[in-house]
Amino acid sequence: MSDRDDPVTIGHRVQQLRVARGLTQKQLAEPAYTPAYVSTLESGRVRPSDDALRHLAERLGVAFEELTTGRPAHxxxxxxxxxxxxxxxxxxxxxxxxxxxxxxxxxxxxxxxxxxxxxxxxxxxxxxxxxxxxxxxxxxxxxxxxxxxxxxxxxxxxxxxxxxxxxxxxxxxxxxxxxxxxxxxxxxxxxxxxxxxxxxxxxxxxxxxxxxxxxxxxxxxxxxxxxxxxxxxxxxxxxxxxxxxxxxxxxxxxxxxxxxxxxxxxxxxxxxxQLRTELANCHWMRGYVSAQNGELERAEGELRKALTMLTARRAALYSSQVAVELADVLHRLGRSEEAAGLLRQVLSDLSPERGALHSAAAHRLLGIIAEDARDTEAAEEHYVRALSLLERAGAAGDLADLCRMLGDLLRRTGRVEAALDAYRTGLGHRTAPGTTTLGPAPAQPPV
The missing domain is CATH 1.25.40.10 (Tetratricopeptide repeat domain)
Known part of the structure; x- marks a missing residue:
């Protein structure tokens, strides 16, 4: 609907307001218009000008906007x-x-x-x-x-x-x-x-x-x-x-x-x-790149900055994502207990319906930490739970990598047939159509 109602609606509104105030068409029209004009307007047969509507609004004691749109003033x-x-x-x-x-x-x-x-x-x-x-x-x-x-x-x-x-x-x-x-x-x-x-x-x-x-x-x-x-x-x-x-x-x-x-x-x-959430993602990205380059202290600083920005907004799913990355950096810095505590907190905040990818990433990293501590039973449990979550989300690349990790764990513990099954499953995910390539990158902005 436009800002101004149609002539029939406006005419009906003028008539209702006039009757409610006990005015005749002549009293409403004077001194600028005729009773015949008001009659024609009320029947919806003429589109009144802004000047006419301002005159009528003043005589009826309502705002111009209310008369033309039916909305209360302001x-x-x-x-x-x-x-x-x-x-x-x-x-x-x-x-x-x-x-x-x-x-x-x-x-x-x-x-x-x-x-x-x-x-x-x-x-x-x-x-x-x-x-x-x-x-x-x-x-x-x-x-x-x-x-x-x-x-x-x-x-x-x-x-x-x-x-x-x-x-x-x-x-x-x-x-x-x-x-x-x-x-x-x-x-x-x-x-x-x-x-x-x-x-x-x-x-x-x-x-x-x-x-x-x-x-x-x-x-x-x-x-x-x-x-x-x-x-x-x-x-x-x-x-x-x-x-x-x-x-x-x-x-x-x-x-x-x-x-x-x-x-x-x-x-x-x-x-x-509200863009603070988006800019926090940029700090997260910088932290990730620093971690890949082996600059772990710098990565920790960037990721903690992102996590602080996100936690201040109580953006649970975003902050969980960054927390997993930070836990990975902490583990690589030799602070595995601190990393595991952070990951357990992530899992307590999420469910399979909320943040499946982040939950899977947390279980995957907990599995790695357990393997490093030679707790193969706990590691296998975390890997299997992560696989279940990733299958539900359809994250083929992550599934293939996790199947490889599970296969390696099973092979080291002597379960060769189970390991082969895990490897085959991973190969199936790696070759799934449409999951390993993206189309051309978007056009660049003028920055």
């Missing part, structure tokens, strides 16, 4: 103020409380057909779902946001697309997540739609799937692009709080347009705050 501004409150709540890590605020806002926006507010509330609910691990619900919210923004330019739809891709990724659907993110990146870059915020969301979103699929060079390049695109802000939370306070003052003074502008600035800063 409704949109009030909803935007509450949206920034919900974004503030979410940015400070209170995902469940923020979800309640977004749900109430969504219901009101739907009742008044405010598509922009609906889309923002749906995006917020999706992000809250990612933080709390409710992946199916999160994906559905992002899909609804995409539908609400179907007529908007691609950069405006990117947060919903990225959210949907991340929900698939965290559920273990790696290749589909990469397809969504890479195809959107291609469409933006090849179409000249170089929106830095949209590109930043997509490049940071694709790092995790690349890493889990073994596409480390692409992950490193995506992290490089993301860090180059990252917006700079000294203290966005403080500035956002200032803008919210200013907006309240302006609303009280009736300066609605200025209040809206102030709220828009606050909303943008809260959106930047």
């Amino acid at each position: 409704l949109v501004t009030g909803l935007r103020l509450r949206l920034t409150e919900a974004q503030r709540t979410h940015a400070t890590g209170e995902a469940e409380e923020a979800a309640q605020q977004y749900t109430a806002l969504l219901a009101e926006a739907e009742a008044h057909d405010l598509v922009e507010v609906q889309a923002t509330a749906l995006l917020g609910l999706g992000e809250c779902g990612l933080d709390t691990g409710e992946l199916t619900a999160a994906r559905r919210y992002f899909e609804r946001a995409e539908r609400a923004l179907a007529e908007a330019p691609l950069p405006a739809r990117v947060p919903a697309l990225r959210g949907r891709a991340v929900s698939h990724y965290l559920a273990g659907e790696l290749r589909y997540a990469v397809y969504l993110l890479e195809s959107t990146l291609d469409e933006l870059n090849r179409g000249g739609l170089h929106d830095p915020d949209a590109l930043l969301l997509l490049y940071t979103g694709v790092i995790g799937p690349y890493m889990d699929m073994g596409a480390h060079a692409r992950a490193a390049q995506a992290a490089e692009f993301a860090l180059a695109l990252a917006p700079q802000s000294g203290d966005p939370a403080l500035v956002a709080r200032m803008h919210r306070s200013v907006a309240r003052t302006l609303i009280a003074e009736g300066r609605v347009a200025e209040a809206d502008a102030s709220l828009a600035k606050a909303a943008e800063l809260y959106r930047q705050l």
